[in-house]
Amino acid sequence: MQNIIEELNDKQKEAVENTEGPCLVIAGAGSGKTKVLTYKIAYLIQEKNVKPWNILAITFTNKAAEEMRQRAEKLIGENINDLWLGTFHSICVRILRKFIDRLGYDTSFAIFDTSDQKTLVKNCMKELNIDTKLFTEKSVLNAISNAKNEMLEPEQYNFKYSGDYRKEIIGKVYSLYQKKLKDNNAIDFDDIINFTVKILMENPDVLDYYSTKFKYVLVDEYQDTNKSQFTLITLLASKYGNITVVGDNDQGIYGFRGADISNILNFEKDFPGTKIIKLEQNYRCTGNILKVANAVIKNNQNKYEKKLWTNNGEGTLPYIFCGNDEYSEANFLIENINRLKREEYLKYSDFAILYRMNSQSRAIEDKLRIENIPYKIIGGLKFYERKEIKDTIAYLRLIANQSDNFALERIINEPKRGVGKTSIENLREIAEENNISMYEAIKSADKYLPRIYENTKEFVNTIEELKTTECSISELIMQVLNKTGYVQSLKDENTIEAETRIQNIEEFVTVANEFEKESADNTLVEFLNGISLASDTDNLEESDDVVTLMTLHSAKGLEYPVIFLVGLEEGIFPGHQSMDNPEDIEEERRLFYVGVTRAKQNLFITFAKRRTIFGSTSYNPPSRFLKEIPKEVLDGYEDAMNEQLEDEDFEDTNFDWKYKNHYNKIESSNVITYKVDKSSNFSSNENRSTTKFGRTAESFLASIQAKKNTDIDLSKYKVGQKIYHKKFGQGVISKLESEGDDIKVDIDFEKAGHKRLMAKFAGLEILE
DNA sequence: ACGGGCGTCTTTTTT
DNA sequence: AGACGCCCGT
Numbered sequence: 001m002q003n004i005i006e007e008l009n010d011k012q013k014e015a016v017e018n019t020e021g022p023c024l025v026i027a028g029a030g031s032g033k034t035k036v037l038t039y040k041i042a043y044l045i046q047e048k049n050v051k052p053w054n055i056l057a058i059t060f061t062n063k064a065a066e067e068m069r070q071r072a073e074k075l076i077g078e079n080i081n082d083l084w085l086g087t088f089h090s091i092c093v094r095i096l097r098k099f100i101d102r103l104g105y106d107t108s109f110a111i112f113d114t115s116d117q118k119t120l121v122k123n124c125m126k127e128l129n130i131d132t133k134l135f136t137e138k139s140v141l142n143a144i145s146n147a148k149n150e151m152l153e154p155e156q157y158n159f160k161y162s163g164d165y166r167k168e169i170i171g172k173v174y175s176l177y178q179k180k181l182k183d184n185n186a187i188d189f190d191d192i193i194n195f196t197v198k199i200l201m202e203n204p205d206v207l208d209y210y211s212t213k214f215k216y217v218l219v220d221e222y223q224d225t226n227k228s229q230f231t232l233i234t235l236l237a238s239k240y241g242n243i244t245v246v247g248d249n250d251q252g253i254y255g256f257r258g259a260d261i262s263n264i265l266n267f268e269k270d271f272p273g274t275k276i277i278k279l280e281q282n283y284r285c286t287g288n289i290l291k292v293a294n295a296v297i298k299n300n301q302n303k304y305e306k307k308l309w310t311n312n313g314e315g316t317l318p319y320i321f322c323g324n325d326e327y328s329e330a331n332f333l334i335e336n337i338n339r340l341k342r343e344e345y346l347k348y349s350d351f352a353i354l355y356r357m358n359s360q361s362r363a364i365e366d367k368l369r370i371e372n373i374p375y376k377i378i379g380g381l382k383f384y385e386r387k388e389i390k391d392t393i394a395y396l397r398l399i400a401n402q403s404d405n406f407a408l409e410r411i412i413n414e415p416k417r418g419v420g421k422t423s424i425e426n427l428r429e430i431a432e433e434n435n436i437s438m439y440e441a442i443k444s445a446d447k448y449l450p451r452i453y454e455n456t457k458e459f460v461n462t463i464e465e466l467k468t469t470e471c472s473i474s475e476l477i478m479q480v481l482n483k484t485g486y487v488q489s490l491k492d493e494n495t496i497e498a499e500t501r502i503q504n505i506e507e508f509v510t511v512a513n514e515f516e517k518e519s520a521d522n523t524l525v526e527f528l529n530g531i532s533l534a535s536d537t538d539n540l541e542e543s544d545d546v547v548t549l550m551t552l553h554s555a556k557g558l559e560y561p562v563i564f565l566v567g568l569e570e571g572i573f574p575g576h577q578s579m580d581n582p583e584d585i586e587e588e589r590r591l592f593y594v595g596v597t598r599a600k601q602n603l604f605i606t607f608a609k610r611r612t613i614f615g616s617t618s619y620n621p622p623s624r625f626l627k628e629i630p631k632e633v634l635d636g637y638e639d640a641m642n643e644q645l646e647d648e649d650f651e652d653t654n655f656d657w658k659y660k661n662h663y664n665k666i667e668s669s670n671v672i673t674y675k676v677d678k679s680s681n682f683s684s685n686e687n688r689s690t691t692k693f694g695r696t697a698e699s700f701l702a703s704i705q706a707k708k709n710t711d712i713d714l715s716k717y718k719v720g721q722k723i724y725h726k727k728f729g730q731g732v733i734s735k736l737e738s739e740g741d742d743i744k745v746d747i748d749f750e751k752a753g754h755k756r757l758m759a760k761f762a763g764l765e766i767l768e
Numbered sequence: 769a770c771g772g773g774c775g776t777c778t779t780t781t782t783t
Numbered sequence: 784a785g786a787c788g789c790c791c792g793t
Contacts, residue, residue, distance in 0.1 A: 587781095
């Protein structure tokens with residue numbers, strides 16, 4: 001152990017050895033945060049003779065948990081299965097599986113995902129006759145989730161907001177929503193944490209059990225915890241008070257999900273006697289990359305100010321590039337991937353492309369396909385959200401929990417059994433009248449709904465049979481799909497799409513197989529819980545030599561030799577929805593900081609003059625974050641900013657979709673990988689569009705400033721106003737939307753068609 | 769019950 | 784641009 005400790009720097013050592021009492025570790029990006037946590041676990045077990053089962057370690061993602069376990073086991077040299085190490089959600093599910101009966105639920109409870117939640121809200125609103133024009137299901141679901149983040153139960157919510165017309169209605173939906181969840185013996189994502197907290201607060205014996213058990217509590221990514229998570233760890237650590245939290249207030253990027261950055265800011269107040277340790281030495285990035293990160297983040301208000309430094313050397317300057325549009329932006333990425341691969345002997349897997357929103361991946365994917373570059377994309381359409389997988393899961397859910405009406409509704413007519421909308425409606429009524437589940441209603445439907453009874457006889461038989469069958473989960477899946485004719489009906493479709501669906505199902509069987517092999521507790525319920533909590537980055541395999549594409553949020557906690565940060569435009573990043581709120585802008589800035597600090601050697605930042613989103617083309621100014629970087633820290637600055645000012649040249653950026661066929665699409669779990677099909681004989685050299693370099697003009701900063709200073713009177717604009725644009729000619733304003741201190745103007749041009757421009761930037765002239 | 773056609777809204781980010 | 788819901792005709 002002694003030599004292990006020697007591997008740490010002074011600050012890290014201090015954080016590890018400080019085991020007793022509350023301890024706050026402010027750990028900058030790449031400063032060895034995971035190292036501190038794993039060494040601390042090892043130190044507790046080996047040096048302090050703490051039993052593994054007396055330690056609770058909570059991480060943010062399953063991947064981080066897995067990595068931490070492996071690293072800790074390597075240090076100790078033995079398995080530490082008894083250590084409680086997992087995400088907030090997985091830890092809480094574990095507790096709920098034991099004690100949820102205290103809340104009147106059955107331990108075979110189901111976990112509803114977002115789409116289940118949407119359906120449920122929709123049902124509730126329909127039942128309550130709520131106008132979906134005034135209350136969208138999304139906004140209501142959002143309100144409910146916010147209420148849960150604030151730990152308000154329906155009654156408390158209704159009490160708190162009585163008198164508020166809108167919230168009273170939302171409260172009604174919330175109450176019904178929660179009741180229906182219970183009727184289905186189901187909970188949603190937010191309930192996982194809240195219910196655990198509730199059980200601990202209302203049951204002294206349970207609280208005593210866990211707070212005695214967990215003599216040491218460690219929490220990773222503390223800046224991203226919300227109120228209920230805070231309450232949870234406070235309760236669990238209440239007996240011994242040995243709590244270590246590690247986090248970086250500059251990397252808090254989950255405010256939208258209720259994460260409360262004040263948790264980390266107030267930690268020393270919440271836990272008196274806190275030892276605060278700052279880790280500022282960065283082991284990941286080059287000096288120049290850190291300069292970019294530091295320069296931008298210093299524009300945030302900050303309590304724990306810290307300055308990252310490194311011994312890694314300055315490295316190459318980060319490069320900035322401006323493309324004409326998203327396709328030329330993508331070409332730039334490809335040129336540099338190919339170049340670095342050649343010149344510096346890098347592998348595809350050394351590159352990651354990060355964007356603000358999933359929809360940005362499309363253009364990049366298209367170009368990567370043309371150029372035969374293998375890639376994988378994290379997030380976006382997820383494996384477990386595919387129809388065939390959800391259907392299969394619904395069958396399993398029904399077998400595990402016959403009160404799950406949602407699972408039943410999903411598959412009762414899948415494959416077609418002649419049970420349509422009306423039949424389901426009838427069923428639901430009968431179930432409600434008799435206070436039984438819909439499945440029960442079907443079973444005894446011979447009296448009142450003979451047609452449904454006839455049509456579903458076989459279906460019920462299959463479920464009944466499988467309910468009691470003793471077999472493996474993968475076996476169960478195959479039986480379900482064969483006996484119900486689900487696979488057969490896909491085969492009958494005889495389309496490529498159906499073929500893909502069958503392949504996905506086969507992949508799902510493989511997932512089940514692996515689960516059985518790996519998990520000690522391999523019951524069906526446990527399997528279902530596991531997949532509800534699975535997330536995108538979990539299945540990131542390092543073995544594939546492919547380029548990785550993902551959102552900035554998904555990239556948190558990861559590192560790559562080369563990072564491309566794309567779409568640095570006002571309205572994209574920072575996103576338009578954050579423009580009106582300084583706090584939101586700060587969160588975007590933290591997101592940028594996270595992105596920059598993923599890079600070990602090379603960083604490329606790109607933006608585009610025009611970008612097509614949702615079918616309309618926008619002309620966005622470069623992101624404000626670029627202006628916060630001193631230009632001597634960036635390479636290509638002049639070129640990029642001059643490019644930005646160049647006139648449009650309308651190059652044809654169309655590409656041929658036929659190339660798509662030369663890729664083999666490999667879907668494994670929730671990561672989709674595209675690999676080049678070597679057997680196909682086509683040349684990728686045609687149809688390559690080039691990017692222009694090498695023009696000079698005055699600095700972009702000055703010109704933006706100059707444009708802004710022309711002092712446009714925004715009040716003159718209104719819908720129907722005729723205007724003139726120096727490039728697009730005459731047009732009429734069709735829509736106005738304020739965005740920050742600027743206005744987003746939609747214009748129908750006589751010749752150039754429909755465009756979307758930022759008023760301050762576009763230089764429009766009013767025509768009388 | 770089901771499919772085609774049309775209008776709508778969308779996209780921030782996720783355990 | 785594309786997905787999705789809604790309406791109507793079969």
